[in-house]
Amino acid sequence: MTFDVLIAGAGPAGLSAAIALKKADSSLSVCLIEKSAEIGGHIVSGALIDPKAIKELLPEYSFEDLGLTTPVSEEKLFFLTEKQKIAIPFVPFLLPSKNNHGNYALSLSEFCKKLAEIAEELGVEIYPGFAGAKLAFENQKLVGIITGDMGRDRHDAPKSDFMPGMLLRAKQTILAxxxxxxxxxxxxxxxxxxRDSDPETYGLGIKEVWEIPAENHRPGFIQHSFGWPLDGKTYGGGFLYHFGKNLVSYGFVIALDYKNPWLSPFEEMQRLKTHPAFSEHFKGGRRIAYGARALTEGGWQSLPKLSFPGGILVGDCAGFLNVPRLKGIHTAMKSGMLGAEAILEALKNNADQATTFEEKFKNSWLAKELYQARNIRPAFAKLGTFLASPYVFLDETLFRGQLPWTLHHREEDSDSFHNADEMPEIIYPRPDNKLTFDRPSSVYLANISHDDNQPNHLLIGSTQTWEERNWDQFKGPETRFCPAGVYGAEPNPDKPGYHILQISPQNCLHCKTCVIKDVRQELEWIPPEGGSGPNYGNGM
Ligand SMILES: Cc1cc2nc3c(=O)[nH]c(=O)nc-3n(C[C@H](O)[C@H](O)[C@H](O)COP(=O)(O)OP(=O)(O)OC[C@H]3O[C@@H](n4cnc5c(N)ncnc54)[C@H](O)[C@@H]3O)c2cc1C
Ligand code: SF4
Structure with missing residues (x-):
């Protein structure tokens, strides 16, 4: 099958690109593939949305029609110690990155469904349940994507319902x-x-959705926290948004350059809920959804080249997220829209490469926003929370991101662990199954569907290097950082003193933390059969 434009990924970036393309030229054939069984099924976000890009892309729709029904009405920012909360006096002018006035709290999964409906009405062909497995090249040009095979068994042999992957050809391919x-x-x-950018750095976001009694619900109330339970050298914090019908979105984001291999992001997220600043919001409620996803934190200085022969990168896969604002939706949308403009020009001129994307980006509000935010994340990495805070005041408040230097990211997240025997072991409290939970009961709420009888999509590489590096040096950090408990380490019965890695791929949430944080960078994450993985709903 051949299209003018092929898009991989139905998040805000891919869907905005699809809509922008068809709005500009309805005669184009645009195809979009998505690996989740339904649109929105793999989407995890806060989500507070800055409606800037929506106004540009869909001016003919009211916010209400698009599901933006909970405007932010009250916001709090806390620095936490184990027992105390210190409210940071909030003056929007002084802390512009924390100002959410004019933003809306919503479920990004639902919003993507709405965008997909609009795209389909415009004539975009959308195929959920199809994972892009391989890139197809001809003469150094990307010419399309090969979708994954369906119906192979765990030994890679075809089953009776086997369907080989298809080559979807396109003049231009958008990776989203x-x-x-x-x-x-x-x-x-x-x-x-x-080649010219800093290493990409990432965070891991873990989220729960709670349904709470109507009398406790404060639509539009939002809160962010930093400090406890993380130490001063680890970047991250919590968020909590009241939205929709009696729903509360609670989440925790931790930068994946954390140093202590004993740390478990999942357990940190659970114990943050027990802090009085958060626990009061869950009273009388029940947890209805759980999910996790990596997010990009490199920003401006980690952006790759945006175009190449036959395609472009948009959204988080290029790294357009604004980290201090924890906002990647409007930036993903805008990057999709700018990418679409560049592709239209390339198609019109019969050019192989959408080279104008870079320039369009540099001249946009998106570049201005990311440039202004560029020093905040690396300042935290270099200085730690306490020293970085006055620096942020200087950089963000006084100089509005215009200081004449750019701080750099020096290290890949996979290099950040210190040896396990040099770091304090962390003993986490047991869950009470009311406010705090274990991983299996959490993963249950992600509605995963994954046929066990298919090839393993997590290729761990050499077991010897795993033993020598991951186990001997770091004591199996994947058993702690995977938010789904996919990895376990068991004593090796044939080799006393050694361990072997156990994998339960059927629990995978597709968050991508293991590929980012694997200390050997040998682990490969291959998309499993299309339609596998979580099926997020319930306000994710
Ligand atoms: C916990 C958390 C909280 C956040 N909070 C906020 C917030 O409050 N406000 C905000 O603005 N941003 C927030 N963000 C960031 C925001 O969600 C992302 O920046 C944004 O979703 C990026 O959009 P995207 O389209 O680039 O990628 P995604 O939203 O990740 O979508 C990518 C899509 O591509 C699909 N896909 C991937 N690979 C393939 C393949 N090979 N074949 C087919 N399909 C594929 C995926 O299944 C997915 O549906 C948050 C992120 C997290 C994790
Ligand atoms: S196996 Fe990897 S991608 Fe899957 S949930 Fe665990 S860390 Fe995330």
């Missing part, structure tokens, strides 16, 4: 896979797209 996309990683290597 979100953070650490598998096709994107391949394209970045193939075209050396990161």
């Amino acid at each position: 896979e979100g953070a650490r996309g598998s096709l994107t990683t391949h394209a970045k290597r193939h075209f050396n797209l990161c």
Whole structure:
């Protein structure tokens, strides 16, 4: 099958690109594939949306029609110690990155469904349940994507319902896979797209949705926290948004350059809920959804080349998220829209590469926003929370991001662990199953569907290097950082003193943390059969 434009990924970036393309030229054939069984099924976000890009893309729709029904009405920012909360006096002018006035709290999964409806009405062909497995090249040009085979058994042999993957050809391909996309990683290597950029750094976001009694619900109330339970050298914090019908979105984001291999992001997220600043919001409520996803934190200085022969990168797979604002939706949308403009020009001129994307980006509000925010995340990495805070005041408040230097990211997240025997072991409290929970009961709420009888999509590489590096040096950090408990380490019965890695791929939430944080960078994450993985709903 051949299209003018093929898009991989139905997040805000891919869907905005699709809509922008068809709005500009309804005669184009635009195809979009999505690996989740339904649109929105793999989407995890806060989400507070800055409606800037929506106003540009869909001016003919009211916010209400698009599901933006909970405007932010009250906001709080806390620095937490184990027992205390210190409210940071909030003056929007002084802390512009924390100002959410004019933003809306929503479920991004639902919003993507709405965008997909609009795209389909415009004539975009959308195929959920199809994972892009491989890139197809001809003469050093990307010519399309090969979708994954369906119906192979765990030994890779075809089953009775076997359907081989298809080559979807396109004049231009848009990769919109979100953070650490598998096709994107391949394209970045193939075209050396990161040759002039800093290493990409990431965070892991873990989220729950709660339904609470109507009398406790405060629509539009939002809160962010930093400090406890993280130490001063680890970047991250919590968020809590009241939205929709009696729903509360609670989440925790931790930068994946954390140093202590004993740390478990999942357990940190659970114990943050017990702090009085958060626990009061869950009273009388019940948890109805759980999910996790990596997000990009490199920002301006980690952006790769945006175009290459035959395609472009948009959204989180390029790294357009504004980290201090924890906002990547409007930036993903805008990057999709700018990418669409560049592709239209390339198609019109019969050019192989949408080279004008870079320039369009540099001249947009998106570039201005990311440039202004560029020093905040690296300042925290270099200085830690306490020293970075006055620096942020200087950089963000006084100089509005215009200081004449750019701080750099020096290290890949996979290099940040210190040896396990040099770091304090962390003993986490047991869950009470009312406010705090374990991983299996959490994963249950992600509605995963994954046929066990299919090839393993998590290729861990050499077991010897796993033993020597991951186990001996770091005591199996994947058993703690995977938010789904996919990895376990058991004593090796044949080799006393050694351990073997156990994998339960059927629990995978597709968050991508293991590929980012694997200390050997040998682990490969291959998209499993299309339609596998979580089926997020319930306000995710
Ligand atoms: C916990 C958390 C909280 C956040 N809070 C906020 C917030 O409050 N406000 C905000 O603005 N931003 C927030 N963000 C960031 C925001 O969600 C992302 O920046 C944004 O979703 C990026 O959009 P995207 O389209 O690039 O990627 P994604 O939203 O990740 O979408 C990518 C899509 O591509 C699909 N896909 C991936 N690979 C393939 C493949 N090979 N084949 C087919 N399909 C594929 C995925 O299944 C997915 O549906 C948050 C993120 C997290 C994790
Ligand atoms: S196996 Fe990897 S991608 Fe899957 S949930 Fe665990 S860390 Fe995330």
